[in-house]
Amino acid sequence: FLLPEPGWVLGAKSDAAARRCREADLAVILDTAEVPRIGRVKALIRDLAKVVIDHHPPGKRPIEGLVLSEPAACATGELVYELIDRAGGPWNAVIARALYIAILTDTGGFRFTNTTPECLRIAARLAELGASPEALHRAAYGRFHRRRFELLREALATLTVHRNGRVAWMTVPADAxxxxxxxxxxxxxxxxxxxxxxxxxxxxxxxxxSDGRIKVSLRSLPPVDVNRIAVELGGGGHLRAAAAVVKGPLEAAIAKVVARVEEGLLD
Known part of the structure; x- marks a missing residue:
């Protein structure tokens, strides 16, 4: 809903993507600085100069190039805002909406601990530049398909609270x-x-x-660092929000992750 032209997004397997990358002089990678996270794009941009803009903690396999990284930023959108602002623009409503959504979603609707005073000042400035908080919040959080709630109903049946109420999880039933x-x-x-x-x-x-592995998403309250847990599991993310993909089956994956989370609570 943010793009004036949906055709701007090209599938990594498409001939159009391959052609555009051959014609390009520079690749700009946003919101990740690690090779495993760019998937098929890696081969497409292998021979291009690269600029990386990211706010995640550094990982073990960084993308080579010119890197702008600031883990203290609330979102990569904050870093892009600063680049455009320091350059004196240009600004328009399309840019303002895109950066507002980046900050809105990465802060959980301005709820998470990364919602800093600077983050809110930037959001206010983007609203002045044409981002509508009401419209963008509804676009991000108020237009879910009915099937989402039917799936949530089945996932809620798996809700488990563990370790004296300090750890809880749900699973997404594969059949549903x-x-x-x-x-x-x-x-x-x-x-x-x-x-x-x-x-x-x-x-x-x-x-x-789809390949039988288990995707685990983690969230925490201070002082637990779920990024450290996710990195040990082969993934990564942020201090309070991270993810990893581990081997199945599901029951074994849950046992492994919960055991590591319990260790994190004791650290």
Whole structure:
């Protein structure tokens, strides 16, 4: 809903993407600085000069190039805002909306601990430049498909609270996910359900991927560092929000992750 032309997005496997990359002089990578996270794009931009703009903690396999990294930023959108602002623009409503959405979603609707005074000042400036807080909040959080709630109903049946109420998790039933024709977008906010339980310090959401592995999303309250846990599991993210993909089956993955989370609570 942010792009004036949907055709600006090209599939990594498409001939058009390959042609555009051959014609390009520079690749700009946003919101990740690690090779494993760019997937098929790696081969497309292998021979291009690269600029990386990211706010995640550094990982083990960085993308080579000119890197602008600031883990203290609330979102990569904050860094892009600063670049444009220091250059004196140009600004328009399309840019303002895109950067506002980047900050809105990475702060959980201005709820998470990364919602800093500077973040709110930038959001206010973007509103002045044409970003509508009401319209963009509804676009991001108020237009879910009915199947999302049907899937959530089935996921809630798996809700488990553990370790004296400090750890909680849900799983996404694979049969329901397929039966309902669900998408990754339908899972938006699911992990926040167990985190919202009083007393819970670490929450997790488990989902079986198409190749049989298990995607785990982690959220925490201070002082637990779920990024460190995710990195040990082969993933990464932020201090309070991270993710990893681990080997199945589901029950074994849950046991492994919960055991590591319990260790994190004791650290």
């Amino acid at each position: 996910y397929g039966r309902l024709g669900a998408t990754i977008e339908d899972l938006e906010g699911f992990v926040d359900v167990p985190r919202a339980i009083e007393g819970v310090e670490v929450a997790a959401l488990f989902r079986t991927t």
